[in-house]
Amino acid sequence: MTWTIPLTDVQMSEEDLIAVAECLRSGWLTMGPRTQAFEAAVADWTGAEHAVAVSSGTAALHLACAALGFGPGDEVIVPALTFVATAHAPRYVGATPVLADVSSPIAPNLDPADVERRITPRTKAVVAVHMWGYAADLAGLRALCDAHGLHLIEDAAQALGAQADCALAGAASTIGCLSFFSKKQLCLGEGGMVLTGDEALAARVRLLRSHAMTSGTWDRHRGHEDSYDLVDIGFNFRLDEPRAALGLSRLTRVHAAIEHRREIVVAYRQRLADVPRVTLVWDDEAVATASHFAFPVLFESGQAREAARRAITARGIQTARYPVLHELTEYQPFARMGTLPNAEAAADRHLTLPLSSHTTLEQVDVVVDAVRAAVQA
Numbered sequence: 121m122t123w124t125i126p127l128t129d130v131q132m133s134e135e136d137l138i139a140v141a142e143c144l145r146s147g148w149l150t151m152g153p154r155t156q157a158f159e160a161a162v163a164d165w166t167g168a169e170h171a172v173a174v175s176s177g178t179a180a181l182h183l184a185c186a187a188l189g190f191g192p193g194d195e196v197i198v199p200a201l202t203f204v205a206t207a208h209a210p211r212y213v214g215a216t217p218v219l220a221d222v223s224s225p226i227a228p229n230l231d232p233a234d235v236e237r238r239i240t241p242r243t244k245a246v247v248a249v250h251m252w253g254y255a256a257d258l259a260g261l262r263a264l265c266d267a268h269g270l271h272l273i274e275d276a277a278q279a280l281g282a283q284a285d286c287a288l289a290g291a292a293s294t295i296g297c298l299s300f301f302s303k304k305q306l307c308l309g310e311g312g313m314v315l316t317g318d319e320a321l322a323a324r325v326r327l328l329r330s331h332a333m334t335s336g337t338w339d340r341h342r343g344h345e346d347s348y349d350l351v352d353i354g355f356n357f358r359l360d361e362p363r364a365a366l367g368l369s370r371l372t373r374v375h376a377a378i379e380h381r382r383e384i385v386v387a388y389r390q391r392l393a394d395v396p397r398v399t400l401v402w403d404d405e406a407v408a409t410a411s412h413f414a415f416p417v418l419f420e421s422g423q424a425r426e427a428a429r430r431a432i433t434a435r436g437i438q439t440a441r442y443p444v445l446h447e448l449t450e451y452q453p454f455a456r457m458g459t460l461p462n463a464e465a466a467a468d469r470h471l472t473l474p475l476s477s478h479t480t481l482e483q484v485d486v487v488v489d490a491v492r493a494a495v496q497a
Contacts, residue, residue, distance in 0.1 A: 124436030125483050128303045128476040139369040143362045150337055151330070154364040159313070161371055162298070166280075168291040168315035170322035173364060174329050177277040177299025179357040180312035181209035181247075184273050184295045186355075187314075187324040188245065190215040195242040196273075199230040200445050200455065200463035202249045206275050207445055207454075215244070219445055221460045223257075225418055226401050228466040232260035239264075245271035250279030250289050252472070253305070253413035254406050258285040258292055273297070277312070278413035280305045281378045289411070290315045300367065305381070305411055305477070306374050308363045329357040377477035381412035384479045388415055391488040397424065397495045401470070414440075414472040417491070422468035424495070429471055431494035437487055439471045 143154060155173050163171035174180050190196060192214035198206045200219040207217040221234040229251050246265055248256040258272070262285075265272040276282070276290035277299035283289070290296030295318070300311035314325045327334075332354030385407055389400055399418040402410070419425040429439055444467035446455040457464065473487050 122436075123438045125438065125474045125486060127438040127440055127472070127474050129478045130302055130307050130476075131478055133369070133373075136366055136369045139365045140362050143365040146361075149361050151358040151364075152337075152361050154361045154368065155359050158359075158364040158367045158371075161368055162313055163315070165371060165374070166288045166291045166298075166315060168296070169317040170315070170319065172314040172316075172322055172325045172329065173359040174312045174314060174325075174357045175359055176310050176357075177297055177301060177312040178205040178208065179329070179355070180277075180297035180299070180314045181205055181273075181275060182212045182355070183314055183325045183328055183357060184297055185209045185213045185215065185245075186328055187321055188271050188273075188295070190244050193242060194244045195240060196245045196247060197235050197238055197243060198247045198445075199249050199251070200460045201228050201251065201442060201466055202275065202445065203277070203442070204445065204448065204451075205277070206247055206249055207451065209247075216242075217454065218243070219451070219455045219460060219463075222251075222463045222466060224462050225466040225469060226399060227406075228401065228463065228470075229254065229256040230261065231462070232257055232264050235261065236264055239268055239270070243268070243270060245273055247273045247275050248293070249275040249277075250282055250284060252401075252416055253279045253282050253411040254402055255279065255282050255284035255289060255409060262293065271295070274315075276315075277301075278304065279411055281374060281411035283409035291317075294318065295321060300363075303476075304413065305378055306367065306370055308366050308370070311359050311363050311367065327352065328354040330354060331356060378411045380477055381475060381479075382407065382410070384475060384481070384484060385410075385412050385415055387481055387484045388473065388475075388488065391484065392417065392491065395488070395492050395495060398491060412475065415475040416470045416472045418466070418469045419471070419495070420469070425469050425471055427497075428491065428494040431497060432471075432487075432490045435486075435490045437474065437490050439473060441467070441471055443467055 274296035279289035300308035332352035
């Protein structure tokens with residue numbers, strides 16, 4: 121399919137190309153000085169005390185669970201409406217994800233009241249996902265975690281730059297995870313980051329991301345070490361230097377990119393406000409603090425959403441939908457359909473419309489015309 125308007129759009133500047141080319145010409149491609157500089161830049165940008173670069177947002181979540189010591193018999197509460205990596209991460213270390221409901225279809229982030237109902241003596245943590253770039257209720261979830269002695273992990277994979285409680289998303293809790301996948305606000309193709317204010321936790325993540333070796337290739341290249349010890353079972357979750365170079369180049373433009381996304385979202389909301397049988401997600405206050413990974417709208421039912429999707433697709437406009445986790449074959453044993461009604465309704469009724477750092481107002485007009493025609497057909 122060649123899309124007239126794709127769901128997202130990735131464009132590289134000349135500065136990006138130069139930064140990567142210089143890295144390639146340097147001959148040092150694995151984790152090294154650019155990765156260290158990128159970590160420092162992201163820590164400064166987010167306000168986190170420590171930032172540890174890894175190979176993906178999924179790796180960041182995996183390492184967060186591993187560094188916090190979760191294992192067999194432990195439970196980690198996650199929202200039923202999220203990308204699968206959120207629920208996979210506890211399973212990688214032998215723990216069990218427990219699916220919880222979201223607050224409502226128009227505010228589809230983790231519901232603290234439903235989380236509280238699912239806490240057991242085996243619960244070790246709650247993962248707060250900032251879905252589509254909108255901050256979860258961290259104050260409510262933090263109070264709950266503090267009362268029960270639980271860890272609060274931020275899954276900020278979709279929310280770089282969003283305001284979350286008293287800090288930026290990912291840097292507002294014990295440990296947070298970022299993603300730099302192609303559709304994200306900071307797009308590197310792949311890559312991720314673990315953020316934390318805990319020095320010991322950061323050191324643990326650094327150790328585990330590279331096979332639990334006591335020194336890295338860059339240390340040995342500089343003559344700081346001539347060998348290494350192995351002190352645990354770690355992983356190969358390193359970020360490569362070309363991607364770090366690209367991150368350093370693109371990070372300088374992320375604030376402007378998020379502001380552009382916000383302007384496009386406001387334009388969508390204004391143009392869709394009077395479209396019948398279409399409901400906007402979140403409110404204007406949330407729009408002002410979100411970082412807008414995606415722009416979802418709700419239709420009256422799953423059938424209406426599917427009919428609209430077909431009509432919009434026929435015009436060459438790409439859309440997407442997130443299934444609720446227990447709709448997926450692998451996660452059907454974790455919850456029965458009908459037991460998480462808000463998450464199920466949000467998943468069933470929503471479509472995400474095209475949104476990127478390069479979406480134009482002219483494209484918004486075309487998409488809105490397609491939505492209007494779809495619901496009036």
